[in-house]
Amino acid sequence: MATATAPGAPRTALGKAAVELDERLIVAGPLRRTLHKVFPDHWSFLLGEIALYSFVVLLLTGTYLTFFFQGSMTEVVYEGSYAPLRGVEMSVAYASTLDLSFDVRGGLVVRQIHHWSALLFVAAIVVHLMRIFFTGAFRRPRETNWLIGIALLVLALVEGFAGYSMPDDLLSGTGLRIASAIMLAIPVVGTWVHFAVFGGDYVGELIVGRLYIAHVLLIPAIMLGLIALHLLILVKQKHTQFPGAGRTEHNVVGVRMFPTFAVKSTGLFFVVFAVCAALGGAVQINPVWLWGPYDPAKVSAASQPDWYIMFLDGSTRLFPAWDINLPGDYTIPALFWPTLVLPGIIFTLMALYPVLERVLTGDTASHHLLQRPRDVPVRTSLGAMSIAFYVVLLLSGANDVIAEKFDISLNAMTWAGRLGLILLPAAAYVLTYRVCLGLQKHDREVLEHGIETGVIRRLPNGEFIEVHQPLGPVDAHGHGQLAYGGAPVPKRMNQVGGARRAIRGFFTPIEEPIRVELEQREESRGLATAEEGGRELTSAGRPTEGGRPSEGGRPSEGGRPSEGGRPQEPRD
Amino acid sequence: MTARDTRAEVGTGDVQDSGHGGPDDDYPPERLAAIGREDLDHLGARYDGVHVLHVDPPPAPGSPLEKRATRQVSMLFALAGLFAFLFVFVYVGSGWFLPDWRWEVGGDWWGLLFTPMLGISMGLSLLCVGAALVVYTKKLLPHETAMQEKHEGSNFERVTAAATLQKGWHNSGLGRRKLLLGSVGFMGGGLGLMLLAPLGGLIKNPNAGNPLGTTSWGEGVRLLREDGTPVRPGDQEPGSLATVFPAVPGGNRESDAATMLIRLRPAQVQSATARAGQEDFGYGDYVAYSKICTHAGCPVSLYEQETSRILCPCHQSQFDVTQGAKPVFGPATRALPQLPITVDEEGFFVARSDYIEAVGPTYWNRERI
Ligand code: HEM
Ligand code: FES
Numbered sequence: 001m002a003t004a005t006a007p008g009a010p011r012t013a014l015g016k017a018a019v020e021l022d023e024r025l026i027v028a029g030p031l032r033r034t035l036h037k038v039f040p041d042h043w044s045f046l047l048g049e050i051a052l053y054s055f056v057v058l059l060l061t062g063t064y065l066t067f068f069f070q071g072s073m074t075e076v077v078y079e080g081s082y083a084p085l086r087g088v089e090m091s092v093a094y095a096s097t098l099d100l101s102f103d104v105r106g107g108l109v110v111r112q113i114h115h116w117s118a119l120l121f122v123a124a125i126v127v128h129l130m131r132i133f134f135t136g137a138f139r140r141p142r143e144t145n146w147l148i149g150i151a152l153l154v155l156a157l158v159e160g161f162a163g164y165s166m167p168d169d170l171l172s173g174t175g176l177r178i179a180s181a182i183m184l185a186i187p188v189v190g191t192w193v194h195f196a197v198f199g200g201d202y203v204g205e206l207i208v209g210r211l212y213i214a215h216v217l218l219i220p221a222i223m224l225g226l227i228a229l230h231l232l233i234l235v236k237q238k239h240t241q242f243p244g245a246g247r248t249e250h251n252v253v254g255v256r257m258f259p260t261f262a263v264k265s266t267g268l269f270f271v272v273f274a275v276c277a278a279l280g281g282a283v284q285i286n287p288v289w290l291w292g293p294y295d296p297a298k299v300s301a302a303s304q305p306d307w308y309i310m311f312l313d314g315s316t317r318l319f320p321a322w323d324i325n326l327p328g329d330y331t332i333p334a335l336f337w338p339t340l341v342l343p344g345i346i347f348t349l350m351a352l353y354p355v356l357e358r359v360l361t362g363d364t365a366s367h368h369l370l371q372r373p374r375d376v377p378v379r380t381s382l383g384a385m386s387i388a389f390y391v392v393l394l395l396s397g398a399n400d401v402i403a404e405k406f407d408i409s410l411n412a413m414t415w416a417g418r419l420g421l422i423l424l425p426a427a428a429y430v431l432t433y434r435v436c437l438g439l440q441k442h443d444r445e446v447l448e449h450g451i452e453t454g455v456i457r458r459l460p461n462g463e464f465i466e467v468h469q470p471l472g473p474v475d476a477h478g479h480g481q482l483a484y485g486g487a488p489v490p491k492r493m494n495q496v497g498g499a500r501r502a503i504r505g506f507f508t509p510i511e512e513p514i515r516v517e518l519e520q521r522e523e524s525r526g527l528a529t530a531e532e533g534g535r536e537l538t539s540a541g542r543p544t545e546g547g548r549p550s551e552g553g554r555p556s557e558g559g560r561p562s563e564g565g566r567p568q569e570p571r572d
Numbered sequence: 573m574t575a576r577d578t579r580a581e582v583g584t585g586d587v588q589d590s591g592h593g594g595p596d597d598d599y600p601p602e603r604l605a606a607i608g609r610e611d612l613d614h615l616g617a618r619y620d621g622v623h624v625l626h627v628d629p630p631p632a633p634g635s636p637l638e639k640r641a642t643r644q645v646s647m648l649f650a651l652a653g654l655f656a657f658l659f660v661f662v663y664v665g666s667g668w669f670l671p672d673w674r675w676e677v678g679g680d681w682w683g684l685l686f687t688p689m690l691g692i693s694m695g696l697s698l699l700c701v702g703a704a705l706v707v708y709t710k711k712l713l714p715h716e717t718a719m720q721e722k723h724e725g726s727n728f729e730r731v732t733a734a735a736t737l738q739k740g741w742h743n744s745g746l747g748r749r750k751l752l753l754g755s756v757g758f759m760g761g762g763l764g765l766m767l768l769a770p771l772g773g774l775i776k777n778p779n780a781g782n783p784l785g786t787t788s789w790g791e792g793v794r795l796l797r798e799d800g801t802p803v804r805p806g807d808q809e810p811g812s813l814a815t816v817f818p819a820v821p822g823g824n825r826e827s828d829a830a831t832m833l834i835r836l837r838p839a840q841v842q843s844a845t846a847r848a849g850q851e852d853f854g855y856g857d858y859v860a861y862s863k864i865c866t867h868a869g870c871p872v873s874l875y876e877q878e879t880s881r882i883l884c885p886c887h888q889s890q891f892d893v894t895q896g897a898k899p900v901f902g903p904a905t906r907a908l909p910q911l912p913i914t915v916d917e918e919g920f921f922v923a924r925s926d927y928i929e930a931v932g933p934t935y936w937n938r939e940r941i
Contacts (some may be wrong), residue, residue, distance in 0.1 A: 005724070006604040007601050007602045008601055008602075008604055008605025010600070011795075032616050032619075034619060035614065035619050036718075036720070037620075037720070038718050038719065038720035048701045049690075070770075081674055081676070082677075083676065083677050084677060102674065105663065105666075105673060105842055106663055106690055108687045109687045109690045109691045109694075109900050112691070113691070133760070150693040174870055174886065177827075177868065177869045177870060178869065178870065180806075180867040180885060180933075181867070181868035181869045181932070181933035182868070183932065184933050184934075184936075185933065185935065186936075188936055189934050189936075190765075190936050191778035191779070191784065191935055191936065191937070192777075194778065195775070195776040195777070195778040196774040196775050196776065197774075198781065200776055200777065201778075201784060201827070201828075201933075202827050202828070202869070203827050234859070236721065240720050246625070246719065249722070250721060251719050251720060251722055252719070252720045252722065253625070253717060253718070253719045254717070254718065255715075255716060255717070255718060256617070256622065256716065256718050258707050259713060260713055260715075260716070263705050263708055263709045263713070264705065264709045265773075266705055267701075267702040267703070267704075267708075267709070268704030268706075268708040269702070270698045270701040270702030271698070271699060271702035271703070271706075272703065273698045273699075273701035273702075274695045274696070274698035274701075274702055275697040275699075276695075277691050277694040277698055278691055278692055278694075278695025278696070278699070279691070280691045281687055281688045281689070281690050281691005281692045281693075281694065281695060282688050282691055282692055282695075291813050294862075295825070296822070296825070296826070296828070296830060296871065297775075297798075297815055297817070297830035297863055297871050298828035298871060298873075299870055299871045299885055300871055300885075302871075302884060303886060306693055313887070315900070316868070316887050316903060317887040317888060317903065318903075319903055319904050320705065320903065321889075321904060321905040321935055322898060322905070323901070323905040323906070325939075328940075329937070329939035329940045330932055330937060330939070330940070331753065331935070331936060331937075331938055331939060332936070333905070333934035333935060333936075334867075334903060334905050334934070335867065335903070335933065335934070344866065345858070366724075369723060375626040375917060376800055393644050399888075400687075400808045400885070400888060407852060408845075409886050411901055414888065414902070498732055511909065533806040
């Protein structure tokens with residue numbers, strides 16, 4: 001082979017093996033492109049990764065659980081090692097969950113890790129979605145990924161519901177009963193849908209088995225496909241980034257995948273897994289043996305679903321008792337509105353939001369630079385409004401618990417929820433709008449008049465003024481001429497190098513102010529060497545620091561691809 | 573795009589010695605061999621549209637800073653290993669050289685601690701790995717700022733791709749051959765339906781035999797407590813409530829049959845008003861209402877004697893037993909159905925018939941059957 005004899009051919013065994021491999025698979029190019037992918041270095045980009053990693057934890061722990069769990073509703077008499085339930089009749093599903101918890105070594109910890117990571121998974125999706133929303137990352141060309149994200153959120157809710165309904169304990173049975181009523185509440189076809197899903201009248205003998213296959217195969221497979229697509233589109237479109245020095249609509253500034261990002265992100269995976277594992281071991285969750293087997297005539301007080309379903313419980317509690325009776329003795333049950341129409345509207349609005357915003361603002365351009373929430377006050381306020389709406393529903397889902405804990409009447413809680421649902425979102429909108437405008441104004445003010453230095457000077461006429469440090473060139477009136485560029489405006493002297501940086505240390509300072517001062521002076525004279533420490537992150541998250549990152553000093557010694565070299569898009 | 577680009581594109585699938593231009597021509601092996609590792613890295617990066625703008629070097633090899641950071645990272649990895657071994661120790665050793673891991677009511681503390689020990693040792697182990705990796709990148713790897721170019725789609729590629737698609741469509745002649753197109757459409761529809769049709773196996777007629785509107789209650793069916801004993805009028809204190817089931821096999825597991833047998837207090841009897849046409853459904857000071865909430869089907873359960881209200885724990889609907897179990901608060905819209913009861917010749921409570929309406933949640937055609 002030409003390569004084998006070429007100068008610079010690998011001499012080590014590993015190198016030779018790599019060449020052998022590439023001669024067969026031709027992977028060097030795609031691999032290099034992958035290793036070079038640049039990731040923005042901002043904490044908010046980690047949220048999606050947390051969701052991804054908790055999904056991985058769910059896959060791992062869930063697969064383990066399938067070795068023991070049996071999704072069957074056949075009645076058996078429990079003979080396992082949990083004494084209080086010995087001799088009790090229950091479904092095989094519930095008995096196998098008890099076995100998992102008491103007779104499988106380590107089964108309980110895995111079960112609890114699975115449940116905790118499910119909670120974390122949905123929470124991470126929701127927070128990730130909020131960051132996408134508030135920074136405008138969903139704008140063209142990323143509408144597809146926004147839609148996939150919403151689909152994943154809905155699937156995650158369904159998946160979680162199916163998951164905790166499978167053990168067939170008293171709590172999950174209560175949830176299932178409500179789900180059954182919700183299906184019945186669909187106008188016209190409700191009873192047909194119910195009979196198709198349950199295989200007959202409630203509860204039948206099929207539902208747990210069906211939930212099981214949906215939970216471990218159907219929905220995870222769809223989610224896996226959607227996640228793959230989500231990431232593929234992400235790689236293809238590249239990340240968005242916050243505006244800042246050197247960042248444009250046509251680039252991404254950050255760190256390369258390899259090695260820094262890969263190592264850090266793997267670290268994050270371990271931390272996510274660690275949190276789930278520690279919670280799964282130390283904090284009891286869904287102790288099904290305390291609830292007892294499902295019995296349609298029993299219910300435990302304060303039956304609450306997992307948190308991600310609670311908003312629906314809340315809407316159901318708040319919605320007034322309005323059955324609609326139609327001519328011909330047909331009824332649209334009150335339950336239909338809060339449990340199907342409301343989430344339908346919520347998720348449809350969410351899915352359509354990018355399109356709505358595009359139409360209403362007429363902004364059809366592609367955007368790769370993110371917006372600061374304050375710069376888009378209407379969107380930000382709409383977001384705050386939605387969050388307020390959601391939080392009222394969420395709290396109302398636990399209003400009986402709140403009523404009991406704080407000794408408030410339940411009826412008062414219900415009415416507070418009903419009123420809150422109308423008033424709080426409006427208040428949130430107005431308040432957020434004000435705050436956004438205030439923050440905007442302050443940014444402009446600092447750009448125009450400079451940073452407050454805290455230095456007070458007395459003028460000859462006796463007047464006191466505070467000295468302001470301009471951020472850039474000033475005009476004849478001393479007004480700054482920098483325009484606002486969508487990036488954070490420095491507001492303290494140490495952010496512009498006018499004072500030493502803040503002393504490190506969380507509770508107590510861990511360094512001496514004077515040494516930091518000296519160190520920084522040395523650095524500014526270009527004397528500081530790496531050994532003397534105090535290296536600052538060149539994190540792209542601090543765009544205001546050294547201005548535009550310099551290109552100088554990089555030997556480019558014929559290293560530039562010649563004009564019109566190979567196309568630079570990943571194309572494999 | 574330049575002509576040269578096109579040539580490069582055409583040569584993409586070719587082997588290295590095709591002489592079509594591109595990096596392997598620009599950089600023959602001798603030339604590459606003369607470039608250092610660092611610069612090769614940056615050279616490759618440029619081909620991927622990546623420019624390394626700035627690098628903060630890591631602490632110099634052998635410097636105290638480097639030594640300290642290395643110690644920290646190694647310490648974290650070592651701790652991770654330690655906790656992992658602790659996990660294995662507890663997992664394997666329990667019931668062997670350690671106490672048994674099984675938890676029993678009132679059992680020993682090891683069984684109680686087994687799960688927390690596993691979770692916490694696993695969590696700490698994984699946490700140390702994560703921390704080690706993060707500290708590694710922060711303190712021992714160079715900090716670089718790289719910039720990757722983004723490209724808009726290319727018109728050239730759009731046009732050529734479209735041409736290929738159009739050519740294929742044109743050659744297929746489907747545009748012209750209407751018969752073919754029609755038959756393909758017909759076939760597609762048929763196949764789609766054929767593949768979906770087996771899902772019809774899921775469909776069941778909910779109106780056949782009125783399964784939603786009937787329970788096992790019927791004329792002469794005794795009211796049994798959960799333990800299977802029948803109830804006599806003297807058995808309950810005034811103001812008390814018992815859950816009863818129809819005396820049929822499996823009656824106590826039936827999802828819609830659970831019924832509350834309530835003995836009213838004298839004061840309640842005074843003020844009680846039944847629903848129209850159901851005045852005689854009770855027996856003496858006893859009334860029996862369905863336990864299945866008319867809102868979403870939870871078993872209503874909390875009976876507050878003083879207010880005569882039954883509360884459903886699911887969404888807090890409240891039903892007043894002195895007003896025919898009418899909903900007085902919350903999202904439920906209908907009264908709990910009342911079971912007509914009497915006493916048989918042996919003096920035990922029996923139902924006079926099934927419920928006269930469907931119990932449980934409302935549905936579309938409930939009023940019609
Ligand atoms: C993707 C998101 C997933 C979510 C949100 C989720 C959620 C849940 C929840 C909340 C439970 C109830 C746990 C409990 O009893 O406390 C559960 C149970 C279960 N899950 Fe998942 N799960 C997911 C994925 C998976 C996957 C991929 C598998 C298997 C391949 C799986 C297998 C199981 C099994 C077998 C159970 C029953 C064990 C038991 O209840 O003790 N899960 N799941
Ligand atoms: S199920 Fe009883 S109030 Fe909803």
